Amino acid sequence: MRQHLRLALPPLSALTLDTSITFVQVDREGSAARAGQMSVAELGAQTGSVSVYAILHPDDAIVAGIKVPPVSKQRLDAAVAASIEPMSLSEINELCIAHSSRAADGAVTVAWTARKPLEAAWALLAQAGLNIAAFIPQALALPSGDPRPSEPLALPAGPRWLAPLPGWSLARDDLRPASASGRWRRAIYWSAAAAAVWVIGLSWHAAQLANQVETLQQDMQASVLTAFPKIPVVIDPLRQAQTQRDALRLAGGAAADDDFMPLALAAAQVLVFAQSHVHSMRYEKGLLSLTLAEGYVPPANEAALAQSASAHQLLLQKDQTQPHVWHVRRPAPAQTHAGRP
CATH class of the missing domain: 3.30.420 (Nucleotidyltransferase; domain 5)
Known part of the structure; x- marks a missing residue:
């Protein structure tokens, strides 16, 4: 070290x-x-x-763990950005x-x-x-x-x-900053030149194979974008096409109430006290878990909070073992009908 x-x-x-x-x-x-x-x-x-x-x-800063399908190193940045966009409260171009x-x-x-x-x-x-x-x-x-x-x-x-x-x-x-990078610019230039000489020999042969693979990938991506124009970034053409097909079959193209975005928007209307205090969030199989940063003011009347959640068709639960963690989900159909007069 x-x-x-x-x-x-x-x-x-x-x-x-x-x-x-x-x-x-x-x-x-x-x-x-x-x-x-x-x-x-x-x-x-x-x-x-x-x-x-x-x-x-x-x-x-926010730290999270995500799953990304197999992609090349050149496309990994785009894949990561596409994966965290639903979790971010800011525009992607405003983030580092x-x-x-x-x-x-x-x-x-x-x-x-x-x-x-x-x-x-x-x-x-x-x-x-x-x-x-x-x-x-x-x-x-x-x-x-x-x-x-x-x-x-x-x-x-x-x-x-x-x-x-x-x-x-x-x-x-x-x-x-320019002042910070100036000291390293010459060393970077020489390193890049040496690496370029070594890479050129390998690249010539690899390019011949890569052109064939790239053409096939472009054809697949173009086909997926033509069939599903709402997909913003094509990362895994086959998997994304299957996902879009299944979604259209099951929901007619509409998002389910317990999908991430509808659930998060409904939770934001109920958890007013959590505004500007969300440290991290996790969504899995219809369950949205929010971890709040220290310093937030908890609700004084949790019964009223539960009523507000019910009015928005939400089930709200404070984690019994982890401080500052709240869980939000949609009630099961049986629970929804039982709560109606």
Whole structure:
């Protein structure tokens, strides 16, 4: 492990050169060699070229696990964006999205945050002289099974600070400040030139096979888009065509009440107290589970809340074992009829 610095950032909207930042310097053995608090400007003046891993405040980034069908590396970004679009409360082009590689079972860990605040924070940290190597959501920087995942990192520098970090982050090259990228531009150019010479030989033969595969894929995609023009992105032509066909057969082209979007929209009308406090959400087989961030005001009258949910044809339940977790689903047909006079 290389020596590096880990920072516990405050909410990005509050970050200035005078903001006091809690930091831990990690040595080659993975131990805390030094810890403390300094302003952003002081840290930049003292750290030099040491790699800095900026850990985002829990409220600034969302982490989720998704399943993605087999796609090429070039199409994985588009597949991930299409998968998280229903879960995001913002437009996709307003987000900075990063993800792990795809596992054998299709599992991908994905994280996203607001694009403009992250870009502004990176520019400010680079202005101070900090060599940002990664922006990592706190959920991915904590040890596995941490009992307080929504609690920001703080001193003293215990095990919460020293967990292994993922090999990917939200520090995307398209957001890198010009001043921060200048130091690496020449090295990148030479590396790219060397890689290009090596790749050209392999590419010539691979291109012959790839052209045939690409033509077949384009024909399949064109056929699917012609048959189902409402599909925004074709990732797996065969599976998507089967899904659209089955949906049209079963529902005449209309979404069921317990599909994600109708259920989420109805829940938003009932869970007014959760506005601006949704930390994460999970949908599976008609059940929507919301995890709220700390600081929300719970409803004073849960009976009235249950009546409001019933009026919107929802069953609302607070999780008995996990704090701040609410479950929302549609009642079964028998329950719906039993509740009517």
